[in-house]
Amino acid sequence: MNMIRNYYQDLTQTVSKSWEAFWFVRVETKTVSLLRLLVGSIALIYALLFTIQLTDWYAADGILSSSFTISMLSTEDNNYAYYWSLLYYVNTPVELWILHSIGLLVIGAFAVGFQTRYTSIAAFIFVASYAQRAPMLAGLIEPLLCPMVLYLCFAPCGNYFSVDAWLRAKKQKLADRKVEDSLGANITLRLIQVHLCMFYAMMALTKLGGYTWWGGESMWWLIAQNHSPLVDLRFLRDAPLFVFSWTHLVVLFELCFPLLIWVKVFRPLLIVLSILHWISLSLVTGNWEFGLLILALNVAFFSPEFVQSFLAKPEKSETIKGKDATQAA
Amino acid sequence: MNQQPTDSENIAGIGSTARSIISLLLAIHLIILSVLLSGSLVGVDGEYRSEIQARLFGLFNVYGQPLQMDVTAKPYYLYQGNPLDDDxxxxxxxxxxxxxxxxxxxxxxxxxxxxxxxxxxxxxxxxxxxxxxxxxxxxxxxxxxxxxxxxxxxxxxxxxxxxxxxxxxxxRINFVSSDGTTEEDPxxxxxxxxxxxxxxxxxxxxxxxxxxxxxxxxxxxxxxxx
Known part of the structure; x- marks a missing residue:
């Protein structure tokens, strides 16, 4: 009996300590700031794509007017009853263009890190509004982009690589420019990491539900589509073994990523492989925005030091601590 | 490229009550996310979802859909041989x-x-x-x-x-017509x-x-x- 009680105590203590070490740690905000820059830029591209024939699609007499969209959603089952969008309330071309312009400005401000605390929340509202304006047209990117922008609302992601940081640097003296580590940044990074891994697992498992992925032909069927690929790779018909291998490697990579990305030694390898994986899949499927986003999210696994080594000059480091701060003062 | 804490003493940065509340919210969010993602798996013969998963899925969509976390009917499998998978x-x-x-x-x-x-x-x-x-x-x-x-x-x-x-x-990758030639005009x-x-x-x-x-x-x- 004692053995069981000891095991239970040991189990709960270990889980509790691991949970706290995973979630409740303060980290530097460089990584999350870089993520804001990348995710914000992709959100801006996503919103800009709505500019193409905006009124032909979404005005009152457009292909998918608000009233038509809402009536279509209400005829589907009850699972589809929770959509919302600011764009449901604008119908004339002028109103549409005004709201769309505000949306672009807000998302752009978030991407460059201007008033980030406020624009991050506003950017999420606009990105979700675009995504839910016509849910029947939503593709692969929306279910990943919206949560990522939402997670970034919880972190001080405007501390670096931002207009906010530049303005702050102009106002303050060098010695005062200490940027504190943040618990919100850690929670945001962990949420993005876990969400990304769950997404990879879902993508791999759903592929295994189809015989074409087991049979090795899926990549050929994607390559051979007549309208969606960005490049014509149909010459690979003469190399079927290569196509079959590619198919199996796609599934293998997506199965391995959510497990091995947590192992430090495999991380650089997986990130390099993910670049090859998503560039090739984007070219074949035409889903380039989704490929771009999922590649950008790899940054969530970068340490602040790694980000710093790439993006900042060491002698102009903004976080000045201890002796260096005294000397600078 | 490891995500390490910059200072191990920072673990105790907030009180235990706040940590408990945040932990609870995180756990709820992750449970909902896992149900929404696993409940959206599809195969060639439809959705792979148990009765309990379907009920939870409907319940959790109240949270997931407004935040656009729902992946229902999105072709993340890319190609499964369904009649509508082609362009x-x-x-x-x-x-x-x-x-x-x-x-x-x-x-x-x-x-x-x-x-x-x-x-x-x-x-x-x-x-x-x-x-x-x-x-x-x-x-x-x-x-x-x-x-x-x-x-x-x-x-x-x-x-x-x-x-x-x-x-x-x-x-088709292995198409050969009746006269022995491959059809090349898509x-x-x-x-x-x-x-x-x-x-x-x-x-x-x-x-x-x-x-x-x-x-x-x-x-x-x-x-x-x-």
Whole structure:
């Protein structure tokens, strides 16, 4: 009996300590700031794509007017009853263009890190509004982009690589420019990491539900589509073994990523492989925005030091601590 | 590239009550996320979802859908051999006053310069083709087709046309024809499957009207004896 009680105590203590070490740690905000820059830029591209024939699609007499969209959603089952969008309330071309312009400005401000605390929340509202304006047209990117922008609302992601940081640097003296580590940044990074891994697992498992992925032909069927690929790779018909291998490697990579990305030694390898994986899949499927986003999210696994080594000059480091701060003062 | 704490003493940065509340919220969020993602897995014969998963899925969508976390019906499998996995396009035959086809516009195709965003048109075509295959949603197909058909007629300044929803089947990797050669023309008629076909026109009061053309199975047999 004692053995069981000891095991239970040991189990709960270990889980509790691991949970706290995973979630409740303060980290530097460089990584999350870089993520804001990348995710914000992709959100801006996503919103800009709505500019193409905006009124032909979404005005009152457009292909998918608000009233038509809402009536279509209400005829589907009850699972589809929770959509919302600011764009449901604008119908004339002028109103549409005004709201769309505000949306672009807000998302752009978030991407460059201007008033980030406020624009991050506003950017999420606009990105979700675009995504839910016509849910029947939503593709692969929306279910990943919206949560990522939402997670970034919880972190001080405007501390670096931002207009906010530049303005702050102009106002303050060098010695005062200490940027504190943040618990919100850690929670945001962990949420993005876990969400990304769950997404990879879902993508791999759903592929295994189809015989074409087991049979090795899926990549050929994607390559051979007549309208969606960005490049014509149909010459690979003469190399079927290569196509079959590619198919199996796609599934293998997506199965391995959510497990091995947590192992430090495999991380650089997986990130390099993910670049090859998503560039090739984007070219074949035409889903380039989704490929771009999922590649950008790899940054969530970068340490602040790694980000710093790439993006900042060491002698102009903004976080000045201890002796260096005294000397600078 | 390891995500390490910058200072291990920072673990105790907030009180235990706040940590407990945040932990609870995180746990709820992750449980909902895992149900929403695992409940959306699909195979060639439909969704793989148990009864309990389906019930939880419906409940958790109250949280997941407004935040756009729901991945239902999104083809993350990319290709599974389903009839609608291939590229779908919308063809609109523009008719002149004699009822002859003057031009055919292929919306969503690689040559489409009218709709702006070709992928949106392919998604609309997928919605129409999906609706046609499901008796519960079949009535939605002409509503989408009417809007798209009206858009093309107005853009082209034409009064009458025929809209068709087509699958453009890709070439098989190992296809060999009966004469031993491989079929190389992906635009041959044999590679197009029609899911839906309807006449569309602009009436005298300026409204767009649509009338579905009967499929082969719906045409009454002719009386050959008369």
């Amino acid at each position: 779908l396009i919308l063809a609109v035959d523009l008719l002149d006053e004699d009822g002859e086809v003057s031009e055919t516009v292929l919306l969503g195709s690689a040559e489409d310069n009218l709709s702006g965003d070709r992928r949106k048109m392919r998604l609309i075509a997928r919605v129409i083709a999906s609706a046609i295959r499901n008796p519960d949603y079949e009535a939605m197909a002409p509503l989408y087709a009417k809007n798209v058909g009206g858009f093309v007629l107005k853009k082209k300044g034409v009064k009458r046309g025929v809209i068709r929803c087509l699958t453009h089947d890709p070439l 635009y041959a008629d044999v590679y197009f499957t029609t899911h839906y076909e309807a006449d569309v026109w602009i009436s005298e009061n300026g409204k767009v009207e649509i009338l579905k053309r009967a499929s082969q199975s719906q045409v009454a047999p002719t009386d050959e004896g008369s």
